[in-house]
Amino acid sequence: MADKKKKKKRGGAKRKMTVEQITAHKSVAEWVSLGHSLKPSTAPLVNDVVVDVHDDDFGLLPNSTTNFLEKFKFEFHSHSISSDGFLSPSKLVERAHRNGVKVLSLTDHDTLSGIPEALKAAQKFGIKIIPGVEISTIFSPREEQQQPGLEEPVHILAYYSTCGPTKPDVFEKFLSNIRDGRYLRARNMLSKLNKLKLPVRWEQVTRIAGAGVAPGRLHVARAMVEAGYVENLKQAFSRYLHDGGPAYSKGSEPSVEDALQMICESGGVSVLAHPWALKNPVPIIRRLKDAGLHGIEVYRSDGKLAVFSDLADAYDLVKLGGSDFHGRGGHGESDMGSVNLPIVAVHEFLKMARPIWCASIKNSLEEYTEDPSPSKLEWIMKFGKIKVPNGGCSNNAELVELCLSSWFTKEERQNLVFDALKLKLSKVSFGAKEDIQVPMEI
Structure with missing residues (x-):
């Protein structure tokens, strides 16, 4: 009983x-x-x-x-073969769907190239996509604090509206410079491995990375496994490729302050990735907050980390988290959607992010009305399609209203700024309406 x-x-x-x-x-x-x-x-x-x-x-x-x-599952940190993941963006979305994820951010290293494919796949499964990128940066102590070992790599997650970053050419150039540095960095790692009597061929690394993908440490580690120098990826990192390891090398990463400024100017939201991996998290978080950081990862698949939750509270930062899924397999990797991210935390993130994204889209649309060039329209509407009614849209004003209702909530559309913006947009030709390319959401 x-x-x-x-x-x-x-x-x-x-x-x-x-x-x-x-x-x-x-x-x-x-x-x-x-x-x-x-x-x-x-x-x-x-x-x-x-x-x-x-x-x-x-x-x-x-x-x-x-x-x-x-x-209601969320995934705010994941990677595809567009950087160092093992799955294509579409396969990543399929896995997210299989795991019950409803909101997914693809955050490949230093590239947005996988987002269009992810968005296309997400439409099939009804998954919300937040375009993201994980930016590689370097944190350096101030001149008066110069001490050996204080400089360390820091990764910043940037989240955007579905229209992507404003100033797209400038932002892409910023990321391109980092990717170029990754090629030099990989060659330097191979040179160091060669001196350690562990020769790895460049062709092997680039084959593993894939066409057009800037090679990273994971690609070098996979080449080492293939060559038989180490038993697994974990061993490659722990013995040779970890930060400061015998085969470690820096690339041409920007300062973390420069990255935060770029994210801010391009209409993004910045979140510090895996702060538990930092050697000196407290001074770094303090300085990043002053430089414009919006949030930090606090939640993992094993729960909320109290120390970083307390730091988020202390510095008024939003709390986020994700699996950092790469698809490499094995018991050591958290699966898609495995982080129990409270809906209240997502709500707090969106309360901070939505005004930034809305302002970003408004700025892009304003620029387009002043100079309605095809290239600007292509960028604004590059991520996904909207379903135009079977009867089509009778005029530009109706099409504009359809677009805006897919980007903004009713409350956001009530802003008086929209009245003037809609009037301007209704006078601009969008081209063939049956082929209109517009974002599904922001």
């Missing part, structure tokens, strides 16, 4: 959603499902409050109110 009572207690009614969670879910769901709203009469009740969830293409409709939150 006692055992039955214990079992009943352990498997009792699940905790109801708090008012804070309801508010967060309502806001996040509206953002996820722009253009796919349900009628109010069909919205479910949670704790006697109408929760305005959206159509089940996004998998948001719960079977019951008890498992409502469990179905």
